[in-house]
Amino acid sequence: MLVSYNWLKEYVNLDQLTPAELADKITLTGIEVEDVISQGGNLTKIVVGEVLTEEKMEGSDHLHITTVNVGEEEPYQIVCGAPNVAAGQKVIVALPGARLAGGLKIKKSKLRGHVSNGMICSLQELGFSDSVIPKKFADGIYVLPEDAEPGEEVRSYLGMDDAVLDLSITPNRADALSMRGVAYEVGAILNQTPSFPELELKETSDKQAGDLVSIAVEDEKDAPVYKMRIIEGVTVKESPLWLQQKLMKAGIRPIDNLVDITNYVMLEYGQPLHAFDYDKLGSKEILVRRAKEDEKLVTLDGTERTLSPENLVITNGSEPIALAGVMGGENSHITDTTTTVALEAALFESTLIRKTAQQLNLRSESSSRFEKGINVAAIQQAADHAAALMAELGGGRVVEGTVSQEAIQPEDTRIHITVEKINRSLGTKLTEKEVTEIIERLGFGSKQITDGELEVSVPPRRWDMSIQADVIEEVARIYGYHRIPATLPSGDTTLGELSDAQRLDRHTRRFLEGSGLSQAITYSLTTTEKANRFALRDTPDTHLDWPMSEEHKTLRKSLISGLLDSAGYNRARSMKDVALYETGRVFFQEEGQVLLAEEEHVAAVLTGSLEQDSWLGDGAQVDFFTVKGILEELFASYGLKEAIVFKADSTQDGMHPGRTAAIELNGKTIGFVGQIHPLAAKEHDLDETYVFEFNLDAVVEAEKEPLLYSAIPKYPGTSRDIALLVDEEVTHQQVLTVIEENGGKWLREIRLFDLYQGESIQEGKKSLAYSLAYLNPEATLVEEDVNKAFEKVKEALVSQLNVEIR
Template sequence: MNVSYQWLKEYLDLSNVTPEALADRMSRTGIEIEDVAIPETGLKKIVVGHAVEVVDHPDSDHLHICQVDIGEEELSQIVCGAPNIAAGQKIIVALPGSRITGNAKIKKGKMRGQVSNGMVCSLAELGFSEKVVPKKYADGIYVLPENAVPGEPVFPYLAMDDAILELSITPNRADALSMRGVAHEVGAIYDQQPKFPSFELTEDKTDSVENYIKVAVEDSEDAPSYNVRIVKDVKIAESPMWLQTKLMNAGIRPLNNVVDITNYILLEYGQPLHAFDYDQLQSKEIVVRHANNGEALTTLDGEERLLTSEDIVITNGSIPVALAGTMGGLDSEIEDHTVTVAIEAAIFNPISVRKTAKRYNLRSESSSRFEKGINPATIATAGDHAAALMAELAGGTVVAGVASQSSLEVKDSIVSITLDKINRSLGTTISTEEVKVIFDRLGFKAEEKDGLFEVAIPPRRWDIDIEADLVEEVARIFGYDNLPSTLPISAAQPAALNDKQRLVRHTRRFLEGAGLSQAISYVLTTPEKAAQYMMRESEATQLEMPMSEDRSTLRMNLLSGLLDDASYNKARKNKDVMLYEIGRVFYKEVTQTLPVEEEHLAGVLTGSLLEKDWKGQPQKVDFFVMKGILEGLFAAYGLTEKVTFVSDNQREGMHPGRTAVLYLGEKEIGFAGQIHPLAAKEYDLDETYAFELNIQAIVEAEKEPTIYEAIPKFPGMTRDIALLVDETITNQQLVDLIYKKGGNFLVSVRLFDIYQGKHIEDGKKSMAYTLSYLNPTATLVEEEVSKAFDKVTNALVEEYQVVVR
């Protein structure tokens, strides 16, 4: 919000406080000031001029030669191209040598042969945004009021000598979205009570609002208070200069006296108002209700809106004439011929206003305030003040009475807190009297007994509800920089990693040593990607108000995020991608309110493991490369139960012939395999392999203790065996049997060759293994190894009908 320093001075004595000092104090007490700007900065030699004579340029169809009084003995000739220039106007003149916006320098010159001693300026040339320039002067120069004195600097007339403080208002401090709210805040900082000018409302007792309108609210939750005043015999005209400049400095475009008054009240009280052309309502009834699905309303921006039943609308008893708290209807807007005005002062359901504003992209000053909250104590006062100003500035007559329906009970709320709680929270030794003074400065009535404060919070501070809020208020006014800067005292605890932290760190080191790089993906994703590659059935956990549909659902897998990362890399010519991620997924049962978090490990490998160089050809990633990395990782964990790979041809999104389920003992802990070619195509990836594990299950699994052994003193022995087996028999089956029958001295089994093709019959494959034997306490004897090896050979022939080659 933009706050006028000069406007604040109408309520408080700031004669000894500079705008910069005020900004610093406010920032240090909780409301951040983004900037302090003085509009006239950088401009010079720009004065009031009086256009005495205006004639057309003889050599141009749009230029005018103006004789302008700039407060000197002789008139000054200026050539001007503005279409609205006319004799008798008070105008803005940039003298020769002046500087206008953009640091442009104005020089004496000639235009089509005619001398021009300066420039007649529009507001845009003084730095005003096009959004705030009054519509009447949008395509031409600005005309100053009649009382402007030629030759005087123009800045005071346009309030450009004012300082504008740009406040960054947090949602909990919506009370500062009004000049009165800011005045209360500044008053608390400088120990002053703001003084707000009174106004006099004169009603026409011979006429009653009942002769014009009655109001009804179908659901009091939609509009807890709805009030309408009638002002008749108004004359629509341009607003006075003081009102226009206040609006422009606040970033609002002046339109006409009636609309400008409603915007002025919005700025002063924080209370949005709406002015209807009463005659265009074509009814003596206003009904506030929910819209019917498909009901149409053309809003002030000229767009026809098809409404939904979630929208609250203001109707004339039958058809909508405004979207409550958001925007009025085009058919009932204030126009030049308006004679009677209906002023709406209300409070609407903030959630409904927010949803409507978002649905139709109609965020405005009004909707912003309704969303965050308004002061219920000033609803009626704001409407009365607006009516009084319309009588004063638009020549209207205020009809007696207010058409109203309200269920609001406006009263102070009571919050209790002890002095001990305040000092304990802030680490201070503030006395009872000091706390009383702080509450008094804030405008809170407080009664204290035995260290317990009963604090009455006025309706203008609806953000204060609990003890912690009062602690914050005391801290703000006492001064954050006055709080003691002592460190908390606690017993020193020796630092150590827990089991999970150790395992996660080890996993990272191992995978990075194997060539994978860590990735961190978004936890939020689309509903479709969240449900991919799930390791168990689960309901999706969706955000109620996501920032985008792409980030609306908590993930239930890590793989989809890693596939996005791999796709991103491939699109940028990085085809060799090996990534891993350790993170949480979120599962939820139908009966659960909150999801269960589970730690997972996932990886994606695509492209080549080794690059082509002078030593050899590139090596493409395949299932066995990935399986080898996982087996090495599991071996490093030292799990007491064995991890086995079991073929899986049913997993959605995975290749049916190149995917395995991973079991730790008999518990499923994950899967590994090739991403289905159709799924890979959706991510624009080539042949890609991936795995995902429940690392939480591995953390909780039993592990062998680490036992250090000396290097064996005795030599080992090896035996090689080549087997012709059915192609349906897996390596895991053969290895398990070899270990089972291999004897006490068999320490490892390694597959070193697989062959299918020429000289091998169809349906068969050749598999060759090296069996390593070692006796750590004695030298092996040939007979022991041969005997154990024969047992293995016989078992293989008997169990799987292999042929030993």
């Protein structure tokens, strides 16, 4: 919200405060002032000039030679290139030695042999933004009013002796999106009561507004208040300079007197208005309703909009003539030929306005105010003020009466609170009198209910207040945050420490990074197809009602899809070796639960090599056993009491059916590891790619072995090797399980050191060779004990897996 210091001075006394001092006081009470913009502070020797003569320069298609009266004895000759310069105009003249915006210095010069003593200026050259300059003067010089005196400083005519405060208004303080709202705020800060000029509205009595138009609202929830006034006999013309100045300082481009009045009243009251050309309505009936599916409306910007029942429209009984609260229609807007105005003032349902503005990408000053809320008590006053100004500045007359539909009436909000409650919340020792004075400074009413208890009456202009906490906040703001005593927290302090889940998460990230992987962070939202791919569980999808895009619509059930996108992005940029991991949450819908189930998962994607090429040779390509080995070491570092088991799995979605294993803990599947299906890899332009994902929460909850430290064994161990001929279907995990169950208490390690299939091995068979390490940390192993345990292993292998000992 851009607030003119001079405009604000019309309502409150600011004689003792500079704009910077006022900005500090406003910021200290809760509304941040982002900047104080001083207009024309560095401009010098810029005066009013009167163009006496103007003629085209020979040999030039755009330059003019003018003589200009600048209040001195002799007129100045100035060469001007503006297309709209003409004799008789009052213009802005920068004299030789003047400095313009950006530090440009004006000097006496010659153009094509003609002396130019200064420069006739446009508003852009004085530092005004293109977005606020009146369209009439956008491509040329600015013409001042006829009563401007040649030679006078131009500052007062353009309002450049002013400062503009840029207020950052939070959604809960939308009452400050108006000059009157800011005036009440400043009045409370300075302990003043704002003074607003009396409204003088003269109405004609020969006809009634109800005879010219009727109003109907299809659903009063969509438009709780809708009012319309009629102003006849108006003339559309340029606005007076004072009105243009106020709009330009607020960042709004002046258009014409009627449109400018609606914007001016919106700035003063915070009440958006819309002016229709009454003769273009095509009907005396105004109907406010929801748009029909695929209904069309050409808006003021010339764009045809396709509407839906989510949009609220103003119609002439049948056809839309405006998007309620957002933008008018091209078929009913004010033009130079307008003589009768139908002036709309309303309250629309905020969510409808927000959805329409978002859906059609039509954000405006008007829609912003409807979204955040408006003062219901000021709707009629704003309409009356605008109608009076249209009659005054447009030469028209206001038809008697207001046509309206009202489902709600403005009323004060009453909040009961005790002084003791305020002091307990703020840590202050305010008396009832001090609290009452603060409430009165805010313009609120107060009444004593009992000793120490007050009833605070909040007017409709502060619709953000409804509970005791709101009153406490207002008392704190006006009393002064800097005056509230500082207190140290009391009670016993608690030493902070990481939870088990946090420790395990950090350990996992350190381990994977030490294994050569890099951390990636991907979006939790993805497409519906990607959300279901690689999921560990089949549950219903969770969609957003208003997604940013179709690419970010559904909550993920797996981390792998996002990592594959990242891997494909890197591969497309010539990164052939990619190793990424991520720790993050996935989301599932549980039957009978309202809230989503969130699980912390760990996932990784690897393609190419983990080793750099060197003179010794190319790095080995990542394969299933590389990834499985990383996982085995990671799980071993967790110290789980129950062993992790890898089982062949051909059912996992998106994975190679012959190169995938499920990861089981305590008999439950917590993840998987393997090669992604070649078709899935092709979608991302990846070569042979391996992934894993597991539920970290399940690992956190699993029972861990206590961490025990022991000395290095003093006694030597021994080992036994065994070669087995087994059926091709027998897995390494099955062999390990049998050996572990029968290996005896001195068995310390089992290592597969050979796998062979081919010549000299019959079809359907494979050869596995294992080394079994034995160790007794307290004594030297007896050969008899080792042989006995080893024989038991061989017998179990033969009986359980039908192996042949080679």
